Amino acid sequence: MTELLASLSDGLLLGFVYGLAAMGLSLIWGVMRVINLAHGATMALGMFGIYVIFSQLGLHPYLALVLVAILGVLFGFAVYWIAVHRVINAPYLSSLLATFSVNMMIIGVGTAVFTTTPRTVDFAVGRLQLGAVTLLGTRLVAALICILVTAGLYLFLYRTKPGKAIRAVANNRDAASLMGIPTARTLALCFGIGTMLAALAGGLIATFFPFTILSGTGYQTKGFVICVLGGLGNPTGALVGGLILGAMEGLIPVFLPVTWVPVIEYVLFVVILLVRPSGLLGAR
Amino acid sequence: MRALRYPGFWLTLGLVAAGGLAAFITRSATLREDMFLLLMYVVLASSLNILLGYTGYVNFGHIVFFGLGGYVGFYFLSQQGWALWWAALAGGVASAVLALLLGLAVLRLRGAYFALATIGINEAVRAFVNNFGPFGGPTGMSLNFSAYGAYGGPASALWLTFGAMFGLTLLVLVVSFLVKFSRFGLGLMSIREDEDAAMVLGVRTPRTKTWAFVLSALFPGIAGVLFFFKNGNVEPVDAFRLQMSIEIIVMVMLGGQGTVLGPVVGAATYERLRGYLLTSPVFKNLHLALAGLLLLIIVLFVPAGLIGWLRGRFPRLRRVLE
Numbered sequence: 001m002t003e004l005l006a007s008l009s010d011g012l013l014l015g016f017v018y019g020l021a022a023m024g025l026s027l028i029w030g031v032m033r034v035i036n037l038a039h040g041a042t043m044a045l046g047m048f049g050i051y052v053i054f055s056q057l058g059l060h061p062y063l064a065l066v067l068v069a070i071l072g073v074l075f076g077f078a079v080y081w082i083a084v085h086r087v088i089n090a091p092y093l094s095s096l097l098a099t100f101s102v103n104m105m106i107i108g109v110g111t112a113v114f115t116t117t118p119r120t121v122d123f124a125v126g127r128l129q130l131g132a133v134t135l136l137g138t139r140l141v142a143a144l145i146c147i148l149v150t151a152g153l154y155l156f157l158y159r160t161k162p163g164k165a166i167r168a169v170a171n172n173r174d175a176a177s178l179m180g181i182p183t184a185r186t187l188a189l190c191f192g193i194g195t196m197l198a199a200l201a202g203g204l205i206a207t208f209f210p211f212t213i214l215s216g217t218g219y220q221t222k223g224f225v226i227c228v229l230g231g232l233g234n235p236t237g238a239l240v241g242g243l244i245l246g247a248m249e250g251l252i253p254v255f256l257p258v259t260w261v262p263v264i265e266y267v268l269f270v271v272i273l274l275v276r277p278s279g280l281l282g283a284r
Numbered sequence: 285m286r287a288l289r290y291p292g293f294w295l296t297l298g299l300v301a302a303g304g305l306a307a308f309i310t311r312s313a314t315l316r317e318d319m320f321l322l323l324m325y326v327v328l329a330s331s332l333n334i335l336l337g338y339t340g341y342v343n344f345g346h347i348v349f350f351g352l353g354g355y356v357g358f359y360f361l362s363q364q365g366w367a368l369w370w371a372a373l374a375g376g377v378a379s380a381v382l383a384l385l386l387g388l389a390v391l392r393l394r395g396a397y398f399a400l401a402t403i404g405i406n407e408a409v410r411a412f413v414n415n416f417g418p419f420g421g422p423t424g425m426s427l428n429f430s431a432y433g434a435y436g437g438p439a440s441a442l443w444l445t446f447g448a449m450f451g452l453t454l455l456v457l458v459v460s461f462l463v464k465f466s467r468f469g470l471g472l473m474s475i476r477e478d479e480d481a482a483m484v485l486g487v488r489t490p491r492t493k494t495w496a497f498v499l500s501a502l503f504p505g506i507a508g509v510l511f512f513f514k515n516g517n518v519e520p521v522d523a524f525r526l527q528m529s530i531e532i533i534v535m536v537m538l539g540g541q542g543t544v545l546g547p548v549v550g551a552a553t554y555e556r557l558r559g560y561l562l563t564s565p566v567f568k569n570l571h572l573a574l575a576g577l578l579l580l581i582i583v584l585f586v587p588a589g590l591i592g593w594l595r596g597r598f599p600r601l602r603r604v605l606e
Contacts, residue, residue, distance in 0.1 A: 035396050086584050092396045093342045094583050097537065100530060101580035108573025217526075221407055224400055259415050259422075266408035273401045274389050 002132040007250040013139040015246020016146040017204045019239035021219055022226035023150065024197030030233025031170040031190045033092065034084060037099040039198050040220025041106035046072065046202025047211045048110065051119050061121055061207055062141070068203045069196050076195025080188040088187065110213035118210040142204040149200060150239055153193070157235075166190050170233070225269045231278055292606030293461050296545045300326065300457060304450040313442075320446050320514070322555050323453040324507050329535040329547035330456045331503040336533065337542035338469060339496045340476030341391070342399040344529055345406035346504065351523030352409060353379035353505020354512040355419055361513060362427045363418070368435070372448070372509040379505025380498045387494035394479065403526070410524035424519035445514045449507065456503050460544045463499070464606070472496050473542075534579050540589030544606045549590055 021043055028036045046068050053064035083102050087094035125137035157163040165186045168176040177183040202216065209215075222245060230241030245265070252261050304323065307316040332346045357375030360366040366374070390401050414422050435441035463469040471492045474482040483489050512518040531554065539550025557578070561571035586593050595602050 029396075033396070035400065083580055083584070090587070091340075092399070093336075093340075094587060096342060096396070096399060097533065097583045098580060101576040101578075101583065104576025104579065105573045108570055108576060111572065112569035221403065224403065228400070257415070259411075262411035263408060263415060266404045266411060269404040270390075270401055270408060273393060273397060273404065277393060277397050 004251070004254060006133050007254055008247060009133055009135060009250070010139070011246040011248070011250020012243055013135065013143045013246070014249065015243040016143040016239070017201050017242070018219070018222055018226055018245055019230075019242020020146045020149060020204070021198055021201035022223040022230070022238040022242055023153070023235045024194035024201070025220075025223045026227045026230065026233055026238040027153075027197070027235050028191060028194035029227065030235070031166055032084075032088065032187055034088070034095045034099065034191075035092070036191075036194065037096060037220070038079065038102040038106065039099075039194075039223060040216030040218070041103040041110070041213075042072070042075070042195050042198040042216070043202030043205070043219050044110065044211065044213050044216035045075070045106060046199030047206035047215065048114060048119075048213065049199065050203040050206045051121055054121050054123070061123060061203075062145075065145070065200065065203050068199050072196035072199030073192040075199070076192035077188050079195065080191040084191060085184065085188075107213055114213050116212045116214060118212050120210045121206045123207070136208065138207045142207065145200075145204060146239070149197070150236070153197075153235060156193075162186070162189055222265070225265055228269055228272050290461075290465075290606060291604050292545065295604060296457055296461075296548060296606065297454060299545075300453055300548060304453070307446065316442070316446050320449055322552060323449045324511055325532070325535060325551035325555055326453050326548050327449070327456050327503050327507045328532045329539070329551045330453075330460050330544070331500045332532050333536050333541060333544075333547045334460065334463060334472075334496055334500040336536055337546070338463065338472040338476065339493060341493070341497075342533070343402045343500075344399055344526070344533075345402035345404075346500070346532055347523075347525060347529040348402075348406045348409050349379040349383065349501040350504040350508040350511075350528075351413075351520075352382060352508070353501075354508025354518055354523055355413060357505070357509030358425055358427070358512045358518045359419060361509070362425050362431070368445075368448075368509075368513055371513075372506045375509035376502045376506035379508075380502040383498045383501030384494065387497035388490070391490065391493045391497060406524055406526055406529065410520055413524070414520045422520060424517060424523075426517035427513070429516075442514060445510050449510050452503065452506055452510070457544065457548070459499070459503075461606070463496075464544060468492065468495070476542075531575075534575070534582075537579070537582055537587075537589055540591030540593070540595075543589070543591045543595070546589050546591040553590070 021039070025036060025039050028034055049068040049071060050061050050064050053059050053067060054061050059067070079099075079102055083098045084095060087098050125141060127137050128135040128140060157167055165176070165181045166189065168179070168181055169183055169186045169190070173183055176186075201219070205211065205219065226238055226241035226245050228241075229244050230237030230239070248265065249261055252258075252264060300323070303319055307319045328346065328350060332343060335341050335343050353375035356378035357371040360371040360374050361368065386405060390398060390405070393401055413419050419425065429438070432438040432441040435444050463472070471482065471487040474485070474487055475489055475493060479489060508523070512523070535550035535554045536547050537550070538554055539548065540546030558571065558575065561567045561574055567574060582589065588596060591605050595605055
């Protein structure tokens with residue numbers, strides 16, 4: 001029982017971070033109808049961002065996270081204007097391949113610069129003992145940051161002008177543009193925010209797992225699973241989806257060999273896509 | 285058989301045949317190895333083209349058919365002692381059956397949802413094979429060296445596999461042509477242009493799409509068996525590389541989707557380019573980044589690919605370049 005609780009809480013805390021990454025994916029899909037295949041590579045960039053700032057500049061990782069977030073938005077703008085803007089109205093194969101080419105470039109340059117030796121960001125913030133369950137400090141803080149960022153995103157989308165513009169564009173791009181909303185800039189902003197969420201999630205993962213430039217890809221596929229669980233294009237659903245996936249990753253190894261986890265995850269993914277493409281929590 | 289009358293048909297077949305025969309005539313082992321990989325990529329790209337180019341469905345998991353077919357064939361080869369021909373056929377049939385079962389379900393999804401599902405399928409099958417005892421789990425299976433004895437020793441077995449791959453490539457191209465100029469192919473292309481309209485006009489879209497999927501799965505399955513027979517072992521990491529799926533898409537896009545010659549040109553160009561980048565001292569570390577840049581440039585500026593661009597630019601070439 002305690003073992004069960006321990007793995008569940010571990011998985012749930014991790015699920016918050018998964019959810020944060022998937023939220024970016026979901027936002028970009030919901031607003032732009034683009035599946036961002038550079039998401040995983042961006043997460044890896046976030047990991048290395050934290051690593052470089054922490055080991056070279058000696059900044060505390062959580063402070064570095066702020067810097068990574070800002071760089072993430074800027075990077076997202078750049079990717080949007082260079083690779084995505086021209087194909088935003090083209091058949092979806094074009095945008096899939098355009099973002100994938102960005103993914104290849106990031107991984108190619110990253111491999112040349114950082115090689116593929118695993119890196120770690122070496123620091124700890126203690127642990128919390130709740131009865132028989134021990135919670136690692138880094139994971140608690142990460143979960144907390146994820147909740148804060150989600151709340152921030154929610155406020156941004158529903159209370160500010162640019163946020164409302166993003167929702168309007170998601171709803172109907174042509175109508176929004178007729179109402180005087182600068183569509184292209186709004187889409188760029190949306191892509192920037194999505195990319196920032198990926199970089200943030202990557203940065204948080206760097207604080208508890210070793211990583212290489214290739215690590216992002218695995219998290220990206222998890223991101224797809226989460227998006228489908230929570231409903232593609234539904235950012236808050238993504239957080240819930242992340243928690244479900246996290247809980248599964250925590251609980252399945254208790255009953256089955258750990259190598260079966262991806263089998264169950266991806267079979268579930270395909271089944272949900274088939275039965276309810278809009279996602280378990282998505283609108284019908 | 286109208287395809288036989290097109291000069292483009294003979295041009296494409298002639299190009300590939302020249303490449304394959306060159307290896308046979310010179311008896312050079314290096315040329316054979318190069319051509320083997322190249323022909324394999326042509327098989328993969330051309331078979332993907334049936335779904336991607338003709339039907340307009342993006343399959344990110346094309347490699348799953350190569351991997352699964354290879355695995356099934358290899359299982360019969362190494363564990364059951366079947367002959368290569370039967371094993372290759374079994375591999376192809378296994379892939380086709382998987383496509384048939386998946387197709388009935390997955391092809392209901394359109395656009396990006398289908399693309400996502402194919403990524404999921406690739407990962408699911410890889411993860412499953414990783415855990416599947418009879419297929420050797422994560423370590424895979426390997427072929428006893430003496431198994432090559434039945435084909436006249438390893439050297440002669442290598443030539444034999446090469447010959448088989450050569451034949452398979454020609455077969456894929458012929459099928460590719462026949463499909464393009466058939467009623468069935470017309471149905472596929474109408475689905476690509478507008479699926480709802482095609483349905484209204486009487487194309488049985490679910491059935492047509494599923495057959496296209498099955499056809500595009502059959503050939504990679506056979507190619508997988510040949511490839512892993514030549515390698516002598518099979519592992520999940522080699523068999524289901526998502527990266528390779530994407531590279532095949534790049535080949536099809538580079539050459540020109542929806543054309544028959546396109547995947548051939550694309551596969552050859554990409555393969556040569558990658559070989560050059562990998563061996564050149566300057567670009568060795570950056571080859572992936574440069575391939576990405578190339579893909580981006582194609583997608584942004586020449587979405588029709590090399591052959592498609594030529595066809596659009598010089599209308600006279602349309603008779604020759606299919």
